Structures are given as structure tokens and as C-alpha cells.
Amino acid sequence: MIQFTDVYKRYPNRYEALSGLSFHLNKGEMAFLTGHSGAGKSTLLKLIALIERCSHGQVLVNKQNLTHLPKRKIPYYRRQIGLVFQDHNLLHDRTVFDNVALPLVIAGENHREIGRRVRASLDKVGLLGKERNLPIALSGGEQQRVGIARAVVNRPAILLADEPTGNLDPDLSRDIMQLFEQFNQVGTTVFIATHDHDLIHTLPYRQIQLHQGRLAKREVE
Amino acid sequence: MSLSTIMTNYFLRHVQVMLFSLGQLWRQPVASLMTVTVIGIALALPAGLFVLQQNMTTVSEQWDDSNQITLFLKTTISQVEGKQLSLDLKKWPNIAQVQFQSAAQSLSEFRQLSGLGDLLDSLPNNPLPAVIIIYPAEDIVSPDAIGSLLARLEAMPQVEQAQLDMEWLQRLRSINETIHRGISILAILLSLSVLLIIGNTIRLAILSRQSEIKVMKLVGATDRFVRRPFLYTGFWYGLVGGIVAWITLMLTLSVISSPIDELIGHYGSNFDLQWFSLTMLTTLPSIGVVLGAAGAWLAVSRHIHMIEPN
Structure with missing residues (x-):
């Protein structure tokens, strides 16, 4: 589903x-992407979401070669991916x-389909009663759930999450992880x-660990 | 999905975005009102001048057939000689009609129009000459033809002075033309400023929604999708600005119409300022919409594609 082949990413300031x-x-x-800050986790996710393009190598996602994807096709490509962010990126108005x-x-x-699917999505994350609220009226955990509901509402093949539990306490983090597992169980490829570490060590999924922009090790359980 | 469903969906989406942008303006009433008022004033000014100038043109056209030459005869010419001269002139092929007015008639007309009867009475004799008013033939309309007729008349020994009553009208037309061009330039400049005002307002709106645009692009929004509400914002600014311009114009003209009518009344014309204009009610908002959409386009085409998620 996601295949990186000899991928390099250099920034204009020559930082690799x-x-x-x-x-x-x-x-x-379902897999975790781990590593210290600055190990390249965010860059890797940005390459998959086509926020950045790689300098060398090949990225294949859902059988599409991202190196050759023209700019005008990027929006349509992104619709196949659900993105979840640490700071939720909700629209506050x-x-x-x-x-x-x-x-x-x-x-x-169309209108009817939107209503049906939004409610289904909110139901899955347990926020069906809050659809009329503004995000600001919700707790951090709830806001993250809204972010997840938005990421899965158009049933993407891939769900990417960048530090989705970064601002949450352990209990809430576990709830969020369970949500991701549920989506994975219905066939979605999930990459977080x-x-x-405390959380993911309790979970039976592969870890792809980065160290200074390289693969550190692979743990398959 | 059938074609008609797709079309209906597309149409509905546009209506939705249109109402959404209107709602956004509505939620910032003060800022929107200020922008709309500036646009309204900028559009009303040239439109108002245009209406006045149009009226001026109508007036000068009304006087078009009053293309006449006044011959002031020498005071040595007697009334009989003057009458004879007018009969001779009537036979000229390039003269359609003549009208003789004796010195005494000139005096009584002047007394009546000027109200200076007492002063005239105190004069020892009539200072006014006899006058022949000449209406040229219908085919004598070009300035050249009238000029040569005028020269021939002026050269006659009995004539003190031949005066073309058109001259002031031509002057009026030249003034009118000058004003017309001035208004056109003013209209272009003010339209440009409306364009820039809307462009700048939209630019600020885009920048203030930068993070929102990034989010939308992350969840798969095309540039076209992001652009649409801003274009409709420009559309609304232009439309409402145009309506404000019309209201401003109508209020202003209704206030100044009666003194203008009175002023023109003093020149012996029963002129009525045509100030109420429904054409303007369609024209001003249309111009506003075009300028609004164009200004918004300027802003979005420069800024939307530069805002990318990072």
C-alpha cells in the first residue's frame, strides 16, 4: 500500500x-512510525501526503507513483488519505x-449523503450528540476525535496520523488508539x-523506527 | 449519477457557497458595511456626473433646431428698408424663414424681459437696432455651410452685425464634450480603485483564513474549491456596493434636482432634471459585480496557490 524505495529528502538548506x-x-x-524528534517522522508523513516531494527515490502509495503525480492531481490524491494531526487542525468558526x-x-x-455519513462517522468516535457544538466547546480528547471523524468520513484507504496522542493523557490516548484499531479492523491501512513508547509497547503492531533519517530497526511481532 | 443530478449538485453547491460568503459578510457587519460604502461612493460619483451630463446633452439637443442667425441692422436703416431686406433675404435658397423685428419691437421686448422700463424711458432715443432673425434652410447644418452664410450676411451693407445664436450652443457642446471625457477618465480611475479596494479586501480575507485554506487543501480541496467563496465575496461586495451607489445617487440627485430645475428655469427653459433612473439600478450593480469578481480574481489568483500546507 505504501512503498518507499531508496528515498532521500534534502531541504534547500542542505539538511538531509x-x-x-x-x-x-x-x-x-497497522504500523507505528517511531523515533526521536528530528528523526524524520514528520518528513516521511509529508512525503506520503504529498505536502513535500522526495529529492531522490520512489514513493508508491496505493499503486500511484508520487514522484510523477502532477500538482493539479494532488487534491484528488489526498482524498484517498485520511490525515490526523497532533493539533487537530479543525476550523474553529x-x-x-x-x-x-x-x-x-x-x-x-450531495446533501443527504453528507448528513448520513457525517453522523455515521461521529457515531463511530462517540460524538453524535455534539454535532452542533463549535470545536472550542470540546475537550482536547473530543477535538482529536472530531479530527479522526473528519479523516475517516470519506472512507479513505489509508489513515495517517502525526502524534495523534501528543497532547492527551494516557487514558485518552488509549481510547484514541482503540479507535484507530477499529478502523484498521475494517480494512483501513493505518500508519501512526x-x-x-509506553502506549505502543502494549500494542501488537509493527514499528518502523527512524534514526537520523534512516531506518533504525524493524520490530515485527 | 445522471447528468441532470450532477448539474443540480453543481448548481446547489454554487448556491451554497454564495450564501456561505454572504453569511460571512453578514457576520462582520461593520467591516463589510465600510467596504460596501466605499465601493458605493466610488461608483456613485461618476454615475452622478454621468446623469447630469446626460441631461445636459438632452438640453442641448432640444435646442438643436434653434439654429438661427440674428442680423442686427445699422441704425441708419429705416423700418421700410429693413422690411424690404427681410423679404429679399427670404428668397435666398439657403434661407428657410425670416422674421423682421423693428427697433420699436426690440425695445418693447427688451423692456418686457429685462424689467428696466424706467431706465429706458429716461433715454433720449431708442438705442436698440432693428433685427432680422434668419432660420437657415434645413440642409444648412454643417458649421462650414452656416459659416459661409454668416459671412455673406455680415458683408451686406445694411448689416451691422450677424450673430450665430448657435455659437453659445457650440460652446456648450464643447464644454459638454470636455466634461464627458473628464467623467469617463474619472469613471475609469474610480472603477480601478473599486477593483483594487475589493482586491485588497479579498487579499486580507485570504490571509486571515490562511490556516483554514491549508486545512482544506490537506483534506483534498482543489484551488478552484478554495477560490470559489472568495470570488463570491467579491461578487457580493460589488453587488451590494452597486446598490448602495444607486441609493446614494438617487438621494443626491433628488436633493439637487429642484434647485437645478429652478436654475434652468431662469434661462426660460421648462427643463425637468431626469434624475430617477431604473437603468442605473441595473447598471451600477452590474458594473459592481464585474469589478468585484475581477478584483477578487486578482487577489485569489495571486494568493491561493501560494498557500500550501507545510
Whole structure:
């Protein structure tokens, strides 16, 4: 589903964030991306979400070669990926419903379908009663759930998360991880960047560990 | 999905975005009102001048057929000689009509119009000459033809002076033309400023929504999708600005119309300022919409694609 082959990423200031990275993530797999701050986790996720492009090598996602994907096709490519962020990236002047509906509105879904799928998505993250609230009225954990609901509302093949539990206490973090597991169980490929070792060591998923832009080791359980 | 469903969806989406942008303006009433008022004033000014100038043109056209030459006869010419001269002139092919007015008639007309009867009475004799008013033939309209007729008349021994009553009208037309061009330039400059005002307002709106735009692009929004609400914002600014311009214009003109009518009344014309204009009610908002959309386009085409998630 996600395949990196000898990928390098150099920034204009000659800083090399990723050096000769190769790995493969299977369809329907759930994996963690770990490593210290500055190890290249965010850069790697940015390459998958096409926020950045690699300097050398090849990135294949869902059978598409991202190196050759023209700029105008990027929006359509991104619709196949659900993104979850540490700071949620919600729109604060819109209700929870409107936030979750955004990907569907962008994709041009009709009104009835949007209502149905937004409610289904909010139901999955346990926020069905809060659809009329503004994000600011919700707790940090709830805001993250809204972010997840938005990421999965158009049923993406891949779910990417960058430090989704970074601002949450252990209990809430565990809840969020359980949510990701549920989505993985219905076939979504889930890839989570995190440095929350205490949490992920209790979970039976592969870890892809980065160290200074290279693959440090692989743990398959 | 059938084509008609796709079309309906597309149309509905546009209506939604349109209302969404209107709602956003509504939620910042003071800022929106200020922008709209500036646009309104900028559009109303040239439009108002244009209306006045149009009225001026109408007036000068009304006087178009009053293309006449006044011959002031020498005071040595007697009334009989003057009458005879007018009969001779009537036979000229390039003269359609003549009208003789004796010195005594000139005096009584002047007494009536000027109200200076007492002063005239104190004069020893009539200072006014006899006058022949000449209406040229219908085909004598070009300045050249009228000029040569005028020269021939002026050269006659009985004539003290031949005066073309058109001259002041031509002057009026030249003034009118000058004003017209001035207004056109002013209109272009003010339209440009409306364009820039809207462009700048939209630019600020884009910058203030930068993080929102990034989020939208992250969840798969095309540039076109991000652009749309801003274009509609420009549309609303232009439309409402145009309506404000119309209201401003109508209020202003209704206030100044009666003194203008009175002023023109003093020149013996029963002129009525045509100030109420429904055409303007469609024209001003249309111009506003075009300028608004164009200004918004300027802003979005420069800024939207530069805002990328990072």
C-alpha cells in the first residue's frame, strides 16, 4: 500500500531529513512510525501526503507513483488519505458537523449523503450528540476525535496520523488508539507517527523506527 | 449519477457557497458595511456626473433646431428698408424663414424681459437696432455651410452685425464634450480603485483564513474549491456596493434636482432634471459585480496557490 524505495529528502538548506529510506507497508496493515524528534517522522508523513516531494527515490502509495503525480492531481490524491494531526487542525468558526463534513463537501457529495455519513462517522468516535457544538466547546480528547471523524468520513484507504496522542493523557490516548484499531479492523491501512513508547509497547503492531533519517530497526511481532 | 443530478449538485453547491460568503459578510457587519460604502461612493460619483451630463446633452439637443442667425441692422436703416431686406433675404435658397423685428419691437421686448422700463424711458432715443432673425434652410447644418452664410450676411451693407445664436450652443457642446471625457477618465480611475479596494479586501480575507485554506487543501480541496467563496465575496461586495451607489445617487440627485430645475428655469427653459433612473439600478450593480469578481480574481489568483500546507 505504501512503498518507499531508496528515498532521500534534502531541504534547500542542505539538511538531509531522510537518507536512503526503504520500507513497505501492506494493505490493511497497522504500523507505528517511531523515533526521536528530528528523526524524520514528520518528513516521511509529508512525503506520503504529498505536502513535500522526495529529492531522490520512489514513493508508491496505493499503486500511484508520487514522484510523477502532477500538482493539479494532488487534491484528488489526498482524498484517498485520511490525515490526523497532533493539533487537530479543525476550523474553529464551524460546527463539529461542518468540520467533519468538509472532505465530503470538497468531494461534491450531495446533501443527504453528507448528513448520513457525517453522523455515521461521529457515531463511530462517540460524538453524535455534539454535532452542533463549535470545536472550542470540546475537550482536547473530543477535538482529536472530531479530527479522526473528519479523516475517516470519506472512507479513505489509508489513515495517517502525526502524534495523534501528543497532547492527551494516557487514558485518552488509549481510547484514541482503540479507535484507530477499529478502523484498521475494517480494512483501513493505518500508519501512526508517535513517540508514546509506553502506549505502543502494549500494542501488537509493527514499528518502523527512524534514526537520523534512516531506518533504525524493524520490530515485527 | 445522471447528468441532470450532477448539474443540480453543481448548481446547489454554487448556491451554497454564495450564501456561505454572504453569511460571512453578514457576520462582520461593520467591516463589510465600510467596504460596501466605499465601493458605493466610488461608483456613485461618476454615475452622478454621468446623469447630469446626460441631461445636459438632452438640453442641448432640444435646442438643436434653434439654429438661427440674428442680423442686427445699422441704425441708419429705416423700418421700410429693413422690411424690404427681410423679404429679399427670404428668397435666398439657403434661407428657410425670416422674421423682421423693428427697433420699436426690440425695445418693447427688451423692456418686457429685462424689467428696466424706467431706465429706458429716461433715454433720449431708442438705442436698440432693428433685427432680422434668419432660420437657415434645413440642409444648412454643417458649421462650414452656416459659416459661409454668416459671412455673406455680415458683408451686406445694411448689416451691422450677424450673430450665430448657435455659437453659445457650440460652446456648450464643447464644454459638454470636455466634461464627458473628464467623467469617463474619472469613471475609469474610480472603477480601478473599486477593483483594487475589493482586491485588497479579498487579499486580507485570504490571509486571515490562511490556516483554514491549508486545512482544506490537506483534506483534498482543489484551488478552484478554495477560490470559489472568495470570488463570491467579491461578487457580493460589488453587488451590494452597486446598490448602495444607486441609493446614494438617487438621494443626491433628488436633493439637487429642484434647485437645478429652478436654475434652468431662469434661462426660460421648462427643463425637468431626469434624475430617477431604473437603468442605473441595473447598471451600477452590474458594473459592481464585474469589478468585484475581477478584483477578487486578482487577489485569489495571486494568493491561493501560494498557500500550501507545510
